[in-house]
Amino acid sequence: KPKDELKLSQPIGHIPQVTQTFAYLEANYGIQNEHQVMIGESTSSAIFPARAVGQRNGTALLSINELSMIALERCRTARKAVQLMGNLAVKYGFYGADGGAGESLVVGDTEEAFVFHILSDPTRKSAIWVAQRVPDDKVAVVANMFIIRDVNLSDSFTFLGSDNMRDIAIAQKLWDGKGLLDFTKTFSYG
Numbered sequence: 001k002p003k004d005e006l007k008l009s010q011p012i013g014h015i016p017q018v019t020q021t022f023a024y025l026e027a028n029y030g031i032q033n034e035h036q037v038m039i040g041e042s043t044s045s046a047i048f049p050a051r052a053v054g055q056r057n058g059t060a061l062l063s064i065n066e067l068s069m070i071a072l073e074r075c076r077t078a079r080k081a082v083q084l085m086g087n088l089a090v091k092y093g094f095y096g097a098d099g100g101a102g103e104s105l106v107v108g109d110t111e112e113a114f115v116f117h118i119l120s121d122p123t124r125k126s127a128i129w130v131a132q133r134v135p136d137d138k139v140a141v142v143a144n145m146f147i148i149r150d151v152n153l154s155d156s157f158t159f160l161g162s163d164n165m166r167d168i169a170i171a172q173k174l175w176d177g178k179g180l181l182d183f184t185k186t187f188s189y190g
Contacts, residue, residue, distance in 0.1 A: 012054040013061040015092060021073045030068030035076045037109045039068050042142045045189035046102025046119035047174075048128075050095040059124040060093030064103040067094075067118075071107075078109040082116050082131040082160055089127035090162050094120050102187070104142045107131070114160070117146045119187055121168060128168060130161035130183050146188045150180035 024033035032038045041064060051058040062070075067089060071081035085105075096102060102119035118129040132148045134140045140147065153159050165183070169175035174186045 012052065012058075013092065015061075015070070015088060018074055022076075024069065024072035026069050026072070029065055030070075030072040033072040033075075035109070037072060037075055037078055037081055037107070039072065039081070039108075040106045040142075041068065042104045042106075042144050043096070043098060044102045044104045044117065044142075044144055044146050046096065046146075047187055047189050048120045048122050048124065049101070050093065050120035050124035052095050053093075058095070060095035060120060060127075062089055062092050063095055063097040064105065064118065065097055068105065076109075078107045078112055078114055079160070081107050082114050085116065086118065086127070086129040086131070086160065086162055089118055089129060090164070091126075093125045094118055094127035094129075095124075096120070102146065102189075104144075104146060106134075106140060106142055108134075112136075113140070115140050115142060115148060117148055117183060117187075121164060122172060126164070128162050128165045128187060130159065130165065133158045145190070146184040148183045149185070151183050152180055 022033045025031045029041045050060040067085040075081040105116040107114045113134045114131040116131040170177045
């Protein structure tokens with residue numbers, strides 16, 4: 001029982017529980033799970049900031065910290081981890097852990113790896129995200145900057161992403177809707 005001057009913390013929100021979870025290692029961010037899904041994190045600039053529910057003007061439930069741990073707890077593959085993180089962020093909202101930044105992850109397993117980018121959407125209650133598969137004979141370097149350029153969501157082997165990114169880019173006058181959307185040019189702040 002806490003001392004009289006201390007109050008128990010209250011949850012700021014909930015997501016549905018699953019019937020089975022996996023062991024994972026974390027150090028503020030998810031690192032690796034028992035199925036050899038691994039995650040590396042790099043904060044990136046982004047144009048739409050959001051704050052956590054429970055903070056002043058907070059509207060979003062999940063940061064990359066929670067998303068990475070939930071993905072490792074629930075997913076056997078990198079592809080499924082990327083899809084789960086994106087879907088949860090769209091449904092429950094995403095906020096940058098430092099008060100508004102976007103995030104980049106490299107998510108890999110024994111078969112494939114992805115670069116994953118995420119930021120809040122303009123409503124600050126959802127998210128925009130994209131992931132690009134790293135070809136087997138290539139490497140990716142993510143150093144505090146979005147790096148995914150031309151996004152082709154019709155190539156679902158190579159790209160995964162939120163359905164809202166094109167419409168938001170057009171509505172916010174960030175992209176003219178012609179050709180492929182350059183994610184970095186459109187949504188990076190720097």
